[in-house]
Amino acid sequence: MKVGLMGGTFDPVHIGHLIAAQSVCERLELDEVWFMPTNVPPHKEQAPGASPRQRLEMVELAVEGHPHFRASDMELRKGGVSYSIETVTMLRAEHPGYRFTYIIGADMVRYLPKWYKIDELVRLVTFAGLQRPGYDTGYEGLPDAIRQAVKLVPMPQIELSSTLIRQRRALGQSVRYMVPDRVNHYIEVNRLYEA
Numbered sequence: 001m002k003v004g005l006m007g008g009t010f011d012p013v014h015i016g017h018l019i020a021a022q023s024v025c026e027r028l029e030l031d032e033v034w035f036m037p038t039n040v041p042p043h044k045e046q047a048p049g050a051s052p053r054q055r056l057e058m059v060e061l062a063v064e065g066h067p068h069f070r071a072s073d074m075e076l077r078k079g080g081v082s083y084s085i086e087t088v089t090m091l092r093a094e095h096p097g098y099r100f101t102y103i104i105g106a107d108m109v110r111y112l113p114k115w116y117k118i119d120e121l122v123r124l125v126t127f128a129g130l131q132r133p134g135y136d137t138g139y140e141g142l143p144d145a146i147r148q149a150v151k152l153v154p155m156p157q158i159e160l161s162s163t164l165i166r167q168r169r170a171l172g173q174s175v176r177y178m179v180p181d182r183v184n185h186y187i188e189v190n191r192l193y194e195a
């Protein structure tokens with residue numbers, strides 16, 4: 001079983017995340033992609049946005065009906081800071097024989113050397129790195145051991161971030177079509193990210 005791990009804060013999940021996952025799923029012929037909201041992201045200030053449960057519910061709505069996409073609440077259940085080495089170690093113990101590919105955008109590719117216990121992590125998973133407008137992957141400059149674990153995958157470029165969506169909401173602007181319809185409805189009903 002080949003599984004892609006799409007980790008993220010998902011505050012909120014948007015079409016950039018979905019198109020990234022779809023691109024990697026097709027290109028690497030993955031059986032499934034698991035979207036896993038972080039509890040506390042390792043490198044970010046906790047954004048003053050949706051609650052962990054709301055971020056998970058939006059991810060569940062976003063993947064609903066997709067034959068290969070699943071939502072995972074594993075990092076939320078585990079609690080604490082969501083270090084990927086800990087997540088991957090737990091996943092490998094729970095699912096022996098599965099092969100995991102960690103899906104990350106360009107901003108995360110260049111940041112990989114700073115990930116907690118990255119030397120260990122690159123021995124357990126491969127990374128699928130996606131170009132992202134405004135970010136250089138820094139792929140060529142990565143240390144050999146890390147670069148060898150990263151496969152760059154093309155995707156239609158989506159100039160969108162959760163930050164932009166939160167900002168638009170705070171300004172009273174629509175985020176329709178930037179997030180799946182069901183997520184847009186959820187954001188409106190719960191009045192998320194309003195000023």
Ligand SMILES: Nc1ncnc2c1ncn2[C@@H]1O[C@H](COP(=O)(O)OP(=O)(O)OP(=O)(O)O)[C@@H](O)[C@H]1O
Nearest residue numbers: 007008009010016104105108132158160161162163
């Ligand atoms: N538009 C995009 N294109 C490609 N990859 C993306 C895009 N948006 C996010 N990603 C990747 O998806 C993963 C999860 O991202 P995250 O949930 O932090 O979203 P974000 O839009 O970067 O959020 P924020 O603006 O709050 O920092 C990261 O690996 C990130 O690089």
Ligand SMILES: O=C(O)c1ccc[n+]([C@@H]2O[C@H](COP(=O)([O-])O)[C@@H](O)[C@H]2O)c1
Nearest residue numbers: 007008009041042043082083084115116
């Ligand atoms: O383990 C780490 O040190 C680490 C450092 C930065 C990011 N990550 C993971 O990368 C994914 C994307 O992170 P983020 O903060 O952009 O949503 C998410 O699953 C994080 O847990 C992991």
